[in-house]
Amino acid sequence: MGIVGFVLLILVVALVLWFFGAYNGLVQMRQQVENAWSQIDVQLKRRHDLIPNLVEAVKGYLSHERQTLENVIKARQQAVDATNIKDKMQAENFLTQTLRSLFAVSERYPDLKANHNVMALQEELTSTENRISFARQFYNEQTMRLNTTVESVPTNVVAGMTGFNKAEFFEVDDAAHRQAPPVKF
Amino acid sequence: MAFTFVEIEEHRTRNVLVLFVLLGVLYFLSIVALVWGSRLILGIPLRPSPGAYGSMLLVALLAACVHWLFSTHDLIGRVVGAVMAKPLEPGDTYHQRLKNIVEEVGVATGGRYRIEPYIMPTAALNACAVSDFNNRAAIIVTEGLLARSSRAQLEGVVGHEAAHIASGDSLARSIFCGLFGLHEEALKRLSGLFKGRAGTDMLRGRGGALVLFVMVVLWVTTTAKRLCELCLSREQEYRADAVAVRLTRNPLALAEALHLIDGHWRGVGAQGESLATLFIVDVGGDRLADTSGLVADWFSTHPPTHRRIEALLGMTSVSPKNFAELMAQHHQRPRTPVPEPAQTESPARWLAWGGEEWQGPFDLDALLALPSFTPSSWVRREGRVGAQPAYQDPPLLEALQRRYGQDGPVTPLPATACPRCHVTLTRTRYEGVPLDTCPACRGCYAMPDQVTRVLAREEFAFPERIRRLAALLPTDPRTRQRLVKTYGQYPWARMKSRQCPTCRSAVVRKFFTNAYLVEVEQCWMCGLTWFDPDELELLQYLYEQAKARGASAFLEPG
Known part of the structure; x- marks a missing residue:
């Protein structure tokens, strides 16, 4: 084998090693995206479990707000029943809106604030909302990493050959949630 | 600049090795100085050889290793102990809120770190983060800050501390404090013993070696602390603020929290000054922290708080003047009236257990007149289901106390009874x-x-x-x-x-x-x-x- 053959062999070995490295990187990123999505699922489940307790605790006080409570229950059921990611996103966004209107309505009932159980449930639900929001941020960051790698040259070749696709972002319908402050330092 | 926890993780700095090298160099220098000094004093000629320097280097490395292992063992536990922090109490609503916020931030970091919340039982306002090599971390908040800040403000503070944990600043600072800060106070106290006549006597006697050893360690500790403080950039605090804003999307709340902390007592005990680098706002011992300029930038670990607030307000539509008004309103926020205890109905009649069936109903006088009635008799109020011993019913107890006076029978109290009324708490x-x-x-x-x-x-x-x-x-x-x-x-x-x-x-x-x-x-x-x-x-x-x-x-x- 001449020197040219030797160099070619080294190049081929380097290319194969790079291919394996890029493929493993993509697999790792896809696992991280799946893990991030499961984190969202855990928090959504937590929210679904909390809502019936909250509705039970406040319905004695909010007898005149039956429609609001029914909306919350309906939205929760839709979110539980949703099967694919797109339906789930829509149902969860709707549930967030109905919960927000429930909190707004409950502000008008000072007796609610004196009830420790209701306040504790509200704190838990606020915490769960934050967890969902943070889990969604984390999921979107991981998704962005994967999508950037899948679309960038030369890793897009590896992704194309091995069947890696772009992941879907968890988007928010609510304009207030979209508006992030410009971070300048 | 990295703003998200994923970006931070990618750009995480690993400057812990630098601390070990610095420690080794300082021990080497001090050993060389000791050997040369003692030779000069004793009149032994100096013959530097590579072998001698090699031995000194080995001893220095050994000393640095021992110092490192001793100082980094159970880092979180030692810092938590030094600031007298305690775990949260289940059932306390304020503590529950802190626990929730710390768990929320844990979700934002993708669950990479096991962050435990702790509370410092002091009225001062401050917070700090500490972490170790095993991705364990603790966020410590003072009771004063927990009490005075709103949920949004606390989210900003915890987000800031989580940014330090994720970026590795917290690990470097924790090791820095473990190596130098935690020993500084104890060594200063120990070296105080050697001052004056007693110290001179000790130097002449057998304790001379001990005095010299303590002095060397103290010199290494304080010098390394000063050098490391030079390396700690004020930028880290700005960056952590930015990450907290990116996470919570509420720059105003973090600005409010910083304003609150800055305007109150921030001291956290005797160890506070030596652990100052861990805290969100300087504990008050560093005069340079409130000033700007090259000297302050080099020698102070915290930027001026007003600068940080200005930077945060720059991200909102609130002007500094409006912010001052907002904070004045925050200080004068109305307090809710104490909820009055629910008034218990004053039942006119009771049923008394006669051994086989309920007897009555009787009014108070008729009940007390029953020959079989004692403080331990089981009674129940008319129209209610629950029965209880007579001494647990407040009006009956009062009547019984009146009847027996000071010489009445002593009823053994359950562990959770009121010492006045004997009612179960x-x-x-x-x-x-x-x-x-x-x-x-x-x-x-x-x-x-x-x-x-x-x-x-x-x-x-x-x-x-x-x-x-x-x-x-x-x-x-x-x-x-x-x-x-x-x-x-x-x-x-x-x-x-x-x-x-x-x-x-x-x-x-x-x-x-x-x-x-x-x-x-x-x-x-x-x-x-x-x-x-x-x-x-x-x-x-x-x-x-x-x-x-x-x-x-x-x-x-x-």
Whole structure:
């Protein structure tokens, strides 16, 4: 084998090693995206479990707000029943809106604030909302990493050959949630 | 600049090795100086050889390894112990909020770090983060900050600390404090022993080597601390603020939190100054922290807080003038009135258990006239289901106490009974703190750290009767001094006959603290205190009045 053959062999070995490295990187990123999505699922489940307790605790006080409570229950059921990611996103966004209107309505009932159980449930639900929001941020960051790698040259070749696709972002319908402050330092 | 936790993880700096190298170099220099110095003093000619330097380098590396292993062992536990932080109490609503926020931030980091929340039982306002090599971390918040900040403000503070944890700043700073900060105070105290004549005698005697060793370690420690502080960039604080804003999307809340912390007492005990780099705002010992310029940039670890607030306000539509008005409103926020206890119906009649069936109903006099009726007789109110011994029913107990007077039969108390009414205590919350309270007289038991929490919080307004009670207390310093001398000096002379329900030790009647003349019954050993009705609120009122007057006497019970 001449020197040219030797160099070619080294190049081929380097290319194969790079291919394996890029493929493993993509697999790792896809696992991280799946893990991030499961984190969202855990928090959504937590929210679904909390809502019936909250509705039970406040319905004695909010007898005149039956429609609001029914909306919350309906939205929760839709979110539980949703099967694919797109339906789930829509149902969860709707549930967030109905919960927000429930909190707004409950502000008008000072007796609610004196009830420790209701306040504790509200704190838990606020915490769960934050967890969902943070889990969604984390999921979107991981998704962005994967999508950037899948679309960038030369890793897009590896992704194309091995069947890696772009992941879907968890988007928010609510304009207030979209508006992030410009971070300048 | 990395703003998200994923980006931070990618750009995480691993400058811990630099600390080890610095430690080794400093030990090497000090050993060389010691060897040369002792040779010069003893008149031995200096013959530097590579072998000698190699030996000195080995000794220095060995010393650095021992120092490193000793200092980084159980880092979180040692820092938590140094600032006297405690785990959260389940059931405390404020603590639950902190726990939730820390868990939320844990979600934002993708669950990479096991972050544990801790609380510092002090009225000061500050927070810090500490982490170790095993991705374990702790966020420590003072009771004062927890009490005075809103949820959004606390989210900003915890987000800031989480940014330090994720970026690795916290690990480097924790190791830095473990290597130098935690020993500095102890070494300074030890070196103080060698000053004066006793020190000179020791130097001449056999303790000379020990003195020299302590001095060398102290020199290494303080020099390394100064050098490391030079390396700690003020940028890290700005970056952590930016990450917190990116996470919470609420720059105004973080600006408010910084303003709150900056405007209050930030000291966190004797170890605070040596651990200052861990805290969100400087603990107050560094004069340079509030100034700008090259010297301050080099030698101070924290940027001026007003600069950080300006940067945060730049991300909002709030001008500095409006911000000042907002904060003034925050300080004067209305406090909710204390919820009055639910009035129990005054039943006219009771049923008494006759051994086989319920008898009655009887009114109070008829019940007391029954020959078989004793304090232990089972009774139930007419129209209710639950039965209880007669001594647990407040009106009956009162009538029985009237009947038997001081010579009446002594009923053995259950562990959770009111020492006044003998009624079983119930768990209630005051200022978010779970307290065992008597449903009849409203007196309550509280541990010293629970009292600290109550004093730090300002949720409820004081009823008029508390103000009137406070006005009855003597204000003349001579009278107060006489009272303290008479009743406060020898509390054991006023020992009560009953025992502490927790540890069975003796209970004494004493002033909770001599600064405020509120008399309580306190366990001699564990500090469990019984507050009669209104006494806890009175103590809280007096404490707040003293704070409003600017009195320096901060109450730190326990």
